[in-house]
Amino acid sequence: MHGTLSKMKSSLCPESSTVDYQLPVGESLLALNPLIGKPLKMTFTGNIFCDACGKKTKKSYSQGHCFPCMKKLARCDMCIMKPETCHYDAGTCREPEWGDSFCMVPHYVYLSNTSGLKVGITRHTQLPTRWIDQGATQALPIFKVKTRKLSGLVEIALAELVADKTNWRAMLKGDNKDIDLIAEAKRLIPEIEANLEELTGTFGSDAIERLDEDLVNISYPVTQHPTKISSHNFDKEPVVEGTLLGIKGQYLMFDTGVINIRKFTSYEITVDA
Numbered sequence: 108m109h110g111t112l113s114k115m116k117s118s119l120c121p122e123s124s125t126v127d128y129q130l131p132v133g134e135s136l137l138a139l140n141p142l143i144g145k146p147l148k149m150t151f152t153g154n155i156f157c158d159a160c161g162k163k164t165k166k167s168y169s170q171g172h173c174f175p176c177m178k179k180l181a182r183c184d185m186c187i188m189k190p191e192t193c194h195y196d197a198g199t200c201r202e203p204e205w206g207d208s209f210c211m212v213p214h215y216v217y218l219s220n221t222s223g224l225k226v227g228i229t230r231h232t233q234l235p236t237r238w239i240d241q242g243a244t245q246a247l248p249i250f251k252v253k254t255r256k257l258s259g260l261v262e263i264a265l266a267e268l269v270a271d272k273t274n275w276r277a278m279l280k281g282d283n284k285d286i287d288l289i290a291e292a293k294r295l296i297p298e299i300e301a302n303l304e305e306l307t308g309t310f311g312s313d314a315i316e317r318l319d320e321d322l323v324n325i326s327y328p329v330t331q332h333p334t335k336i337s338s339h340n341f342d343k344e345p346v347v348e349g350t351l352l353g354i355k356g357q358y359l360m361f362d363t364g365v366i367n368i369r370k371f372t373s374y375e376i377t378v379d380a
Contacts, residue, residue, distance in 0.1 A: 108132040108378040111156055113171075114357055114369040115139070117239045125326045126239050128354050130368065132378055139354055140328050147361070147380050148348035151341040154375040164373075171372030181205045190228065190259030214258035215318075216250040216265070218295075219243035220286045222277035226265040228258040235323060240369070242278040242356030246323045247288040249296065251316040257306065261315065264302035268295055279358060279365060281332035288322055329353025329360065339366040341374055 110133015118127050128139040155164050158171035159180060168177035177183045181202040186193045193210055200206040213231040218224065221243045229237035231251070238246040252258045262271060269291075277283065296303075296317075307314055331352045339347040339361070349361030357369040 108135050108137055108380075109376070110135065111158075111373050111375050112368060112371050113158075114240070114372060115354070117236060119235050119239065119325060123326065124324045125328065126354070128328070130378070132376065137378060137380065139351070139359075142380050143328055143330060143351050143353060145351060145380070146348070147351045147359075148346065148378070149366075150347075150377045150379075151345040151371075152375045152377065153345065155373050156375060158373045167371075167373055170369060182209070186210075186256075190255045191263055193254070193256035193259070195256070210255040212254070214252050214255050215248045216252065216258050216261045217246055217248045218269075218288045218291055219247070220245040220283055220288065222274035222283055223270065224286055224288075224291060225270045225273060226262055227271065228255075228262050230255070235325065238323065238325060240357055241273050242275070242327070242358070244283060244325055244327075245286060245288055246325065247292060248318050248320050249292045251318055253310065253314045257310055257314055260306055261299075261303070264299040265295060268298055275356070275358075275367075276336045279333060279336055279355060279360065281329065281355070327353065327355040329355055331360075333360060333365060337364040339364045341366075341371050341376075 113131040116129045116131060120127060130137040130139050155167050157164050157173035157176055159176040160173065162173055164173035168174055169183035172183055179201060181200055184201060194200060195206045195210055214228055215231060215234060216228050219227055219238055219241065221241050234248065235246065250261055252261060303315060347366055349363035351359060352362055353360040358365050358367055
């Protein structure tokens with residue numbers, strides 16, 4: 108197979124709670140779960156093509172964009188990383204129509220267990236994909252809010268109490284223990300009541316919906332977690348190969364090291380499986 112990389116596609120089997128992965132290579136999809144335990148080789152051609160305009164670029168910005176697209180596209184703005192800084196209401200969004208469909212839509216605030224307890228946010232259409240991309244083994248949506256900015260403001264309040272980042276090395280080692288997320292939600296939410304009241308006073312009484320959802324458990328196709336993390340990097344080594352031992356988050360785990368597929372969006376590769 109030959110083509111540009113995109114982040115792995117995933118689906119959660121409802122019966123087994125196990126994730127099924129496919130690797131997009133150009134217009135093709137490579138089923139990855141059947142390849143676990145087998146040799147896999149990926150060779151970077153040296154070419155990178157912008158994920159937005161398709162032009163060749165020497166360097167990838169904001170996960171697969173050329174420099175001009177990175178500067179002009181709303182999806183590359185700082186508010187994507189820090190949703191509480193959304194400036195749509197100020198009329199300064201780079202792409203208002205894109206903002207209508209991406210930011211001014213319902214979002215979830217959730218608790219998850221990745222490398223430990225963390226809080227996160229995602230669009231209403233991205234569950235459970237967001238949890239899988241982060242390598243969460245458990246997840247629980249606790250609020251549904253009207254906009255991306257509002258989700259970021261709720262997240263900030265909770266981030267005073269719990270982590271909002273994943274320790275990716277610990278996540279890949281797979282040694283996180285189960286957490287009673289329902290109990291954690293009952294403990295944390297009362298701690299931010301003043302914040303929630305202030306936000307509903309500003310954004311409306313219907314801006315934040317409290318949820319009573321079931322816990323979601325997620326299992327990953329991994330035969331062996333790495334005890335020591337070493338990372339493959341196409342910018343330093345064009346050939347990544349070895350026996351595929353597992354997949355978690357957006358990482359492929361080889362007996363030779365791990366690689367974050369999302370980091371190399373738009374890199375042109377050849378795959379031999």
